[in-house]
Amino acid sequence: xxxxQLSAVETELYDRQIRLWxxxxxxxxxxxxxxxxxxxxxxxxxxxxxxxxxxxxxTILDDGIVTEEEQxxxxxxxxxxxxxxxxxxxxxxxxxxxxxxxxxxxxxxxxSKDPSYFKEFTIIVATCIKTDLLLKIDKVCRANNVxxxxxxxxxxxxxxxxxxxxxxxxxDQVQLAGKKRTHEGAEKTTVKVQGVVNYPELKxxxxxxxxxxxxxxxxxxxxxxxxxxIMLSLIEFRNKKSRNPSLESKENDIKTLQDIKKDIFxxxxxxxxxxxxxxxxxxxxxxxxxxxxxxxxxxIAQEVIKAVSGKEVxxxxxxxxDPITYDGKEETVGV
Amino acid sequence: MNVPLKEAVATSKVxxxxxxxxxxxxxxxxxxxGFKDIEIIDLDTIDVSNLNRQFLxxxxxxxxxxxxVARESILSYNPDINIKAYHDSITSQDxxxxxxxxxxxxxxxxxxxxxxxxxxxxxxxxxxxxxxxxTSGYSGQVELIKKGVTQCYECQPxxxxxxxxxxxxxxxxxxxxxxxxxxxxxxxQLFGEDDPDQDVSPDTEDPEAKxxxxxxxxxxxxxxxxxxxxxxxxxxxxxxxxxxxxFFKNDIEYLLKMENLWKTRKPPVPLTWEQAxxxxxxxxxxxxxVKSQDMKVWSxxxxxxxxxxxxxxxxxxxxxxxxxxxxxxxxxxMDFVTACANxxxxxFTISTKSRFEIKSIAGNIIPxxxxxxxxxxxxxxxxxxxxxxxxYQKCPSIYLRQKSIHSxxxxxxxxxxxxxxxxxYVCSPQPFVNVFVNTQTMTVKEFETELLKKSLNMVAPxxxxxxxxxxVISSEEGETEVNNDKKLNEIGIVDGSILKCDDFLQNYxxxxxxxxxxxxxxxxxxxxxxxxxxELKAKESIxxxxxxxxxxxxxxxxEDDLMIVNExxxxxxxxxxxxxxxxxxxxDAEDDDLCVVES
Numbered sequence: 001x002x003x004x005q006l007s008a009v010e011t012e013l014y015d016r017q018i019r020l021w022x023x024x025x026x027x028x029x030x031x032x033x034x035x036x037x038x039x040x041x042x043x044x045x046x047x048x049x050x051x052x053x054x055x056x057x058x059t060i061l062d063d064g065i066v067t068e069e070e071q072x073x074x075x076x077x078x079x080x081x082x083x084x085x086x087x088x089x090x091x092x093x094x095x096x097x098x099x100x101x102x103x104x105x106x107x108x109x110x111x112s113k114d115p116s117y118f119k120e121f122t123i124i125v126a127t128c129i130k131t132d133l134l135l136k137i138d139k140v141c142r143a144n145n146v147x148x149x150x151x152x153x154x155x156x157x158x159x160x161x162x163x164x165x166x167x168x169x170x171x172d173q174v175q176l177a178g179k180k181r182t183h184e185g186a187e188k189t190t191v192k193v194q195g196v197v198n199y200p201e202l203k204x205x206x207x208x209x210x211x212x213x214x215x216x217x218x219x220x221x222x223x224x225x226x227x228x229x230i231m232l233s234l235i236e237f238r239n240k241k242s243r244n245p246s247l248e249s250k251e252n253d254i255k256t257l258q259d260i261k262k263d264i265f266x267x268x269x270x271x272x273x274x275x276x277x278x279x280x281x282x283x284x285x286x287x288x289x290x291x292x293x294x295x296x297x298x299x300i301a302q303e304v305i306k307a308v309s310g311k312e313v314x315x316x317x318x319x320x321x322d323p324i325t326y327d328g329k330e331e332t333v334g335v
Numbered sequence: 336m337n338v339p340l341k342e343a344v345a346t347s348k349v350x351x352x353x354x355x356x357x358x359x360x361x362x363x364x365x366x367x368x369g370f371k372d373i374e375i376i377d378l379d380t381i382d383v384s385n386l387n388r389q390f391l392x393x394x395x396x397x398x399x400x401x402x403x404v405a406r407e408s409i410l411s412y413n414p415d416i417n418i419k420a421y422h423d424s425i426t427s428q429d430x431x432x433x434x435x436x437x438x439x440x441x442x443x444x445x446x447x448x449x450x451x452x453x454x455x456x457x458x459x460x461x462x463x464x465x466x467x468x469x470t471s472g473y474s475g476q477v478e479l480i481k482k483g484v485t486q487c488y489e490c491q492p493x494x495x496x497x498x499x500x501x502x503x504x505x506x507x508x509x510x511x512x513x514x515x516x517x518x519x520x521x522x523x524q525l526f527g528e529d530d531p532d533q534d535v536s537p538d539t540e541d542p543e544a545k546x547x548x549x550x551x552x553x554x555x556x557x558x559x560x561x562x563x564x565x566x567x568x569x570x571x572x573x574x575x576x577x578x579x580x581x582f583f584k585n586d587i588e589y590l591l592k593m594e595n596l597w598k599t600r601k602p603p604v605p606l607t608w609e610q611a612x613x614x615x616x617x618x619x620x621x622x623x624x625v626k627s628q629d630m631k632v633w634s635x636x637x638x639x640x641x642x643x644x645x646x647x648x649x650x651x652x653x654x655x656x657x658x659x660x661x662x663x664x665x666x667x668x669m670d671f672v673t674a675c676a677n678x679x680x681x682x683f684t685i686s687t688k689s690r691f692e693i694k695s696i697a698g699n700i701i702p703x704x705x706x707x708x709x710x711x712x713x714x715x716x717x718x719x720x721x722x723x724x725x726x727y728q729k730c731p732s733i734y735l736r737q738k739s740i741h742s743x744x745x746x747x748x749x750x751x752x753x754x755x756x757x758x759x760y761v762c763s764p765q766p767f768v769n770v771f772v773n774t775q776t777m778t779v780k781e782f783e784t785e786l787l788k789k790s791l792n793m794v795a796p797x798x799x800x801x802x803x804x805x806x807v808i809s810s811e812e813g814e815t816e817v818n819n820d821k822k823l824n825e826i827g828i829v830d831g832s833i834l835k836c837d838d839f840l841q842n843y844x845x846x847x848x849x850x851x852x853x854x855x856x857x858x859x860x861x862x863x864x865x866x867x868x869x870e871l872k873a874k875e876s877i878x879x880x881x882x883x884x885x886x887x888x889x890x891x892x893x894e895d896d897l898m899i900v901n902e903x904x905x906x907x908x909x910x911x912x913x914x915x916x917x918x919x920x921x922x923d924a925e926d927d928d929l930c931v932v933e934s
Contacts, residue, residue, distance in 0.1 A: 011629065015384045019695055020472050020702035023630055041367075045709065052387055052705040075363055075412045097390055156717070195740065287336075290367040291720075294360065294713030299745065302473075302706040312473070313738050319745065326714060326733055328746030 006030065010100065014054050025309035026054060032308040033057045035118070037110050037126040038064070039090050041073040041288045042153050045297025046125055047094055048076075050304050057102040059121070060094070062087040063109040073290060119144040123307050125300060126150035130239050131206050138163055138202040147307040148202070151300050152234070154244065154285040156323035158296040159231045161206075163199045164307050164314060170194045171312050197316045204334030205317065206235065208267050225331045226277050227320040229268065233261040234285060247286050257282045284323050296321060299328065336720075341369065343723040347439040348372045352425050352454055354405040355379065356703050357468055358444035359391040360712030366409050366416055368716060373409075374438075376421040376430070377402040382664075388705035426453045426794055432842055435461035440722055442715055443467045448493065452761075452792040453841065455480060455488035459762055460842035464722045468715050472702050473737035475711040479718055479730040479752065482762065489792075490756035492866065502541040505534060507596055511680055511688050515696050518675035519661055521582065522668060524564050525573075526649050526659040535582065536564070537590045573650040575643035576608040583611070583678055603682045611639040611678065629691045635681055638674040645671040663698030672697050710735055710746070728752060758867040760791075766845045771852035771863040774829050780819040782828075783808050790864050791845065793838040798847075800826075801833035810839065823849070 006026060011018065018026050032055045036047055039062050051058060064070075066081040066089055076090035087105040095103050110126075111133050118124060118140040126134065127150060134150060141148040142165060151160030172190045237257055238244060245253040261282075265272050299319055306314040318331040336344070349370055351361055354377040365373055379401050381392045391408035392401070400422035409418055423429070426449070435441065435457045443465060445451050451467065458465035458480065465480040467488055480487050503509070504517050520533035571577045587605040590596065614635040633641065648667040653659055661668050669690065676697075677687040694700065718730045731749035738745055760768040770786055777785075787796040787808070795810035807826055809815040818826055828834070830851035837844045854861060 012383050014387050016700070016703050017387055017705075019691075019700060020704055048390055049705050049709055052390060054387070072413075073367060075367060078412070079414075096393055099394070289336075289717070291364050291713040291716040294364055294716075295710045295746075298706040298709035298713065301709070305706070313740050315738060315745065321746070322748075325748045326717060326746060327744070327748050330738070330743040330745065 010054065013100075017053065021305070021309060021311050025305075025311045028309045029054050029305065031056055032122040033059070033120065034304065035059045035061060035121040035124045037061045037124065037150075038128045039074075039076070039086060040064070040070060040128060041290065042151065042158075042293045042297055043127045044074050044076045044090065044094075045293050046127070046300050046304075047090070048097055049297055049301030050125075051094060051098045051101050051103075053301065053305055054098065055101055055308070057104070058094070059104045059106060060087045060090065061106045061108065061110050061113070063107050073288065073293075115140045118146065121146055123147040123149070123304055125304060127152055128244075130242070131235055132239075134206065135203050141165075142201060149300060149303055149307070151296055151319070153288045153293050153296055154234050155287055156284050156289045156292050157227070157230060157234075158292050158321040158323075159227070160296060160300050160303065160315070160319040161202065162303055162307070162315060162317045162319075163202050164197065164317075165199055167197045167199065167307065167310075167314060168194065169197065169306065169310050169313060195313070197314060198335070199317050200334035206232070208232070208236075208264065224268070224270075224333075225320055225329060226270070226275060227322060228318060228331055228333060229261060229264050229270065230277070230281060230285075231318070231320065232264050233257055236260045236264070245282070245286055250286065253286075254282045257285070278324070281323075292321065292323075295328070336369075340720055340724060344369045344720070345371055347723055348437060349374070349719070350435070350438045350441045351375045351444060352441065352450070353377050353444035353446065354389075354391070354401045355385065355444060355446060356388045356705075356708040357470065357712050357715070358401075359389045359405060360708050361442055361444055361715055362391065362405055362409050363412070364712055364716040365719075366413050368720075370416070372417045374419045374421070375402045375405055376423055376425050377405075378422065378424040388703060388708055390705070425450055428795065428840055430457075431840055432457070432461050435463055438463050440719055441465045442719065444712075444715075445469075449792055451488055453794060456761060456792075456838075456841040456843050458482075459487055464727070466715050466718050466722065468711050470703060470707040470711050470735070472704070473707055473735075475707050475735040476732060477711055477714045477718060478732040479722060479727065481722070481727050483755075484727045484752065485730075486753040486755045487759060487762035489761040490753075490759040501532070501534075502538045502543070505536065505538040506541050506590060506593070507543075507600060508679065508683050508685060509600075511676070511685055511693075512696055514676040514679040514683070514685060515672065515688075515693055517679055518672040519697055521675050522649075522659075522661050522671055525568055525578070525646075526653050527661055528658045529565070536586055537593065539593070541593070541596070543595060573646055575646045578646060579608040579611065579639070579642065582675075583682060584608075587682055601684055603684075606678065606682050608639070611635055614639070630689050632687050632689050633673065633677060635678065638677045638681075641670050641674040642678065645674065663694050663700070669694055669697070707735060714746070756867075760845060760866045761843070766843070767848070768845060769848045769850055769865045771850045771865070772823065773853050773861070774823040774849065774851045777823050777862070778819065779807060779815075779821050779823060779826065779828075782823060786847075786862060786864070787836060790862075791836075791847075793836065793843070793845075794840050795838060797837045797839070799835045799837075800828060801835050801846075803827065807834070808836075 006014070006023065010030070014026055034050055034055050034057070036043060036058060039047055039060050043062070047058065047060070064086045066077055066084055066086050068082060070086065071077045071079065071081055074090070076093045077086070081089040085107045087107050091103060091105050110129060115136065118137050124137060124141060124146060126137065129150065138148055140146070141163065145165065147164045149160060149162045151158065170192050173193050175189055175191055234245070234257070237253070237260055245257065262272070303314055306312050315330045316332050318333050319328060320331055321328045347370065349365060349372065351358055351365070351373065354362065354375050358375070358377065362373065362375065377400070381389070381396045381399055381401055381404060383394070383397055386392060386394065389401070391405045396404045402420040402422050406418045406420035409416065441454065441458050441463055443451060443454055445454070454465065455467070459482045462482050467478045467480055469476060479485055499513060499516060504513055504520070508514050508517065517535055521535045523530060523533050524535055568578065584605045584607050587603050591602055591605070645667045649659065649671060652667070659668070661672070663669055673690040673693045676693055680687045714733050721727070721729050728751070731752050733746055733748045735746055736742065736744060755762055757763055760766045768791070772782065772786065783796065787793045787798070796808060797806065797810050798808040799805065800807050805827070806815060807818055807828065823829070828849055830849060832849040834847040834849065835844070836847050852863065
């Protein structure tokens with residue numbers, strides 16, 4: 001039996017998902033080595049879902065310490081985790097989710113890592129990091145054919161951004177054989193359809209445009225889902241303040257966010273008076289709503305599975321979760 | 336979370352019905368969001384195939400009750416929550432109106448329509464808001480049900496479940512699924528409980544096979560032998576060669592004599608035991624890894640060998656018992672069905688399938704994954720927040736769809752909540768329904784089981800014949816058993832009769848109008864239920880919804896995450912047109928040749 005073949009134990013455990021995405025996808029998952037940067041409320045949701053899916057290994061990179069608040073929001077922690085290193089504290093419960101996956105904890109600071117560290121993985125998933133680090137990792141990923149996805153939850157707003165480079169995928173389409181419908185109904189056949197999605201590098205998504213150089217990019221963004229600008233505003237806030245908006249400084253933070261948003265609207269030449277967004281949109285971006293972490297954790301893990309298995313159409317390239325209507329939409333940015 | 340929501344969450348009492356795929360996720364979300372008072376009910380026990388998504392369970396929990404283990408797991412994350420677990424069925428009489436009234440909100444995480452219908456009625460009766468949810472593969476949905484505000488779970492007729500005409504199974508299979516259904520019936524004929532609807536021999540009543548003006552004569556191979564198949568099998572001591580030749584040679588030869596059937600079809604080729612066992616083109620492969628056993632299509636000679644082997648094993652299992660119950664997870668039973676389905680498929684030149692694929696179809700397995708459950712469970716709790724603040728208008732249904740190249744939506748929310756159907760036979764002020772039955776042949780017991788329980792989803796119905804005030808069906812033991820075997824017309828239930836039906840547990844009263852009806856065509860259902868009289872004429876003429884067929888597929892899937900995914904309308908932004916998000920998976924929904932059963 002070759003190394004990539006599934007054992008009887010695995011086919012029994014993964015039976016229901018193999019029936020959905022097929023044995024080849026499961027074998028690719030089994031060979032995948034995943035790096036997860038930061039395992040907080042959203043990170044633990046992602047970890048749960050990808051551990052359950054049956055990857056080869058998961059490396060958890062997080063230099064944080066467990067606070068009381070963190071412990072209450074994170075189901076991979078327990079009461080006596082407080083004050084200890086978060087990456088190590090989640091290990092026990094993470095491993096229990098799937099004993100077949102190799103899990104490692106790394107308590108270094110993600111920013112301190114040498115670029116070569118990021119080369120070794122099949123895919124990297126990041127949460128709660130700043131733009132400079134995102135771009136640094138993306139550069140390594142592109143040079144070494146490592147897929148990359150990151151996302152965040154701000155209150156009930158959530159997003160993810162993917163860079164799967166030139167990603168080849170296939171999907172099964174069910175077709176009726178021939179046009180003739182007999183008494184018993186036509187026989188169905190499943191056809192494998194292939195495609196490619198070309199992802200732009202992250203700097204084209206995240207770096208704010210310079211009006212002179214990026215006339216095209218600005219033109220394209222005129223009909224953007226406005227939540228994309230909210231996403232940019234929140235990332236910019238984090239870049240500037242090295243933290244997320246906090247209830248302790250709510251009024252000031254909302255003002256800062258409004259100012260950032262105003263600048264971004266100007267840069268992208270969006271007419272603020274025609275904006276469909278609630279004026280008080282930033283009221284709902286504090287903390288992390290647990291159920292929204294569950295939703296985005298599901299979305300990101302599903303994209304990881306698609307990226308690794310090459311099965312099904314992935315989101316290209318931004319996913320935006322509407323904090324009011326709960327719609328979740330794809331937005332293609334930077335192409 | 337704002338202050339009113341925090342308070343509402345901390346003081347609310349929540350019931351979670353089902354602790355499977357969605358249930359585990361919902362429980363975790365509730366516990367982490369600050370809910371303090373949760374009750375959980377599930378009658379199921381943990382299976383290995385649950386562990387890829389029901390993350391509150393581990394290998395050492397296999398075989399234990401889901402509700403109990405889920406409670407323990409949650410308490411290990413957060414010991415400060417009050418959780419009560421019931422290892423029981425929610426449809427049990429122990430969970431009546433007063434039980435439901437104790438909750439501020441009920442969250443469904445169920446796997447079958449019967450239980451969903453029941454909880455829907457209980458929540459309407461108790462006037463407790465209900466959030467209904469389900470997933471199937473990559474898809475899923477979340478829906479609020481609140482009496483007087485939204486539609487109820489039964490307002491819209493659900494897509495019927497697919498079944499097949501008996502003669503297709505017995506005489507003219509054309510798809511692998513027909514052979515698989517036949518193979519399961521063969522299992523029951525040889526080892527299972529006797530069911531005359533599951534005959535496997537040629538059907539001489541097939542109207543298509545009849546020659547004008549000629550009455551068929553009953554022959555050895557035809558229907559006349561039905562009753563004695565089991566007896567004959569025992570007489571020949573389950574000799575595999577003789578069994579094989581009967582089902583795959585003699586019966587096929589008999590079918591070939593029904594010449595009309597083969598005028599437009601490719602005729603089957605009878606196969607003898609000797610031919611099959613030494614079938615050419617088979618290489619003697621003796622691989623034993625999972626892939627070759629499960630994923631590869633077995634050769635004809637391998638099918639034949641497995642047929643013989645499993646007949647032997649099953650015969651031993653049957654010794655001392657009255658009958659065996661087919662189970663997809665029982666190896667010899669599943670192997671037997673795989674072998675027989677493929678042998679029959681070979682005879683009819685239908686494509687053969689791997690054991691893995693046949694298990695999906697025979698076991699009616701709906702694939703389920705962690706990610707879809709996580710997303711749906713997240714949305715369930717987001718809706719729960721708004722419901723607790725009585726912000727019902729902000730809880731329209733949300734659909735999770737498989738991403739396609741043509742659609743930007745992953746999660747699509749309706750623009751507004753759906754209004755109740757004024758003619759709904761469950762939630763309208765005076766529920767009313769028309770039923771079409773053969774009042775001369777249907778017994779009172781059949782009426783109770785098939786119509787009131789299976790079709791209309793009552794649990795413990797009482798029925799009074801209007802005008803005469805006579806109790807014809809009673810939920811009290813011993814009161815009306817004397818009526819059981821009588822035909823409907825013998826106790827005065829005839830065309831035009833009105834029955835006042837009542838389910839005390841569900842607090843549900845339904846007026847049933849009886850229409851005498853006799854099936855005309857071979858594919859006509861044995862009975863029909865029509866909620867909206869306006870639909871009657873249209874339905875009749877287009878041969879639409881049908882109930883009660885000869886051949887039934889399993890009514891429930893074995894999964895805890897099952898839902899029937901309706902065709903989804905895509906609320907595209909900036910466009911007045913509504914178009915479909917994804918083409919519906921081809922389920923032959925438009926194929927009106929199929930008999931269908933409402934579960």
